[in-house]
Structure formats: structure tokens, C-alpha cells
Amino acid sequence: MSRSLKKGPYVDEKLMKKISKLKQGDSTVVKTWARHSSIAPQMVGFTIGVHNGKDHIPVYVVENMVGHKLGEFAPTRKFVRHGGKLQKTQEKKK
Numbered sequence: 001m002s003r004s005l006k007k008g009p010y011v012d013e014k015l016m017k018k019i020s021k022l023k024q025g026d027s028t029v030v031k032t033w034a035r036h037s038s039i040a041p042q043m044v045g046f047t048i049g050v051h052n053g054k055d056h057i058p059v060y061v062v063e064n065m066v067g068h069k070l071g072e073f074a075p076t077r078k079f080v081r082h083g084g085k086l087q088k089t090q091e092k093k094k
Contacts, residue, residue, distance in 0.1 A: 009038035009067070019043055031056050035071030050074035 003010060012034035022028060024045055031049040044063055049056030050070045057074035065073070081087060 009040070010036065011040050012037040015048075016040070016042065019046055022046060029056070029058050032070065035069065035074065037070050039065045039068055039070060041066050052076045 012032065015030070015032050015034055015037055018030045018032075019042060022030070027047065029047045029049045031051070033051045035050060039061055043061045044066065045061065047058050047060050048070065050059050050073065051057075052074045053076050059070065059073045
């Protein structure tokens with residue numbers, strides 16, 4: 001369920017404080033565990049390390065990401081592969 005429009009988007013205060021200290025174009029990765037935080041326009045151009053449960057995935061924020069959640073860009077599950085004979089034969093060819 002989405003957040004109420006009268007409340008506005010949720011942006012983690014600690015994360016915004018860390019980003020406000022950086023200069024535009026800085027390549028420093030800002031680590032965060034706040035996957036539920038929305039991406040604000042002030043975050044554009046910075047790299048944010050979003051925690052996926054195991055390690056921090058670097059996410060470079062671009063203009064199209066504004067309004068989305070940080071967790072959308074750091075998947076928590078790793079797809080290994082589907083098994084079977086067909087899969088093995090395809091892998092041998094490569």
C-alpha cells in the first residue's frame with residue numbers, strides 16, 4: 001500500500017544528511033540500510049550503497065529513479081538457474 005499523498009514521500013533523515021555533506025559529482029559510496037526510503041531529487045548524481053541483506057549494492061542514482069524506493073534497485077534474491085537436461089546442453093555449447 002502506498003503512502004498518503006498529504007504526508008509526502010518518506011526519505012531517511014540520516015541518508016539525506018550524509019548526501020548533503022557531499023559535493024556534486026563526488027564518487028563516494030554512501031552506505032544505507034534504508035531500503036524503504038524514497039529517492040529524492042537531491043540524490044541524483046550520487047552512488048548509494050543499498051543493503052540487500054548480505055552486502056551493499058552500489059546504485060548510481062539518475063533522474064528517472066526519482067520517486068522510486070531504494071530497495072527496488074538492489075535485489076535481495078539471487079537467481080541461480082533452472083535445472084534439467086536442456087539447460088546442461090545449452091551451457092555446454094557456450
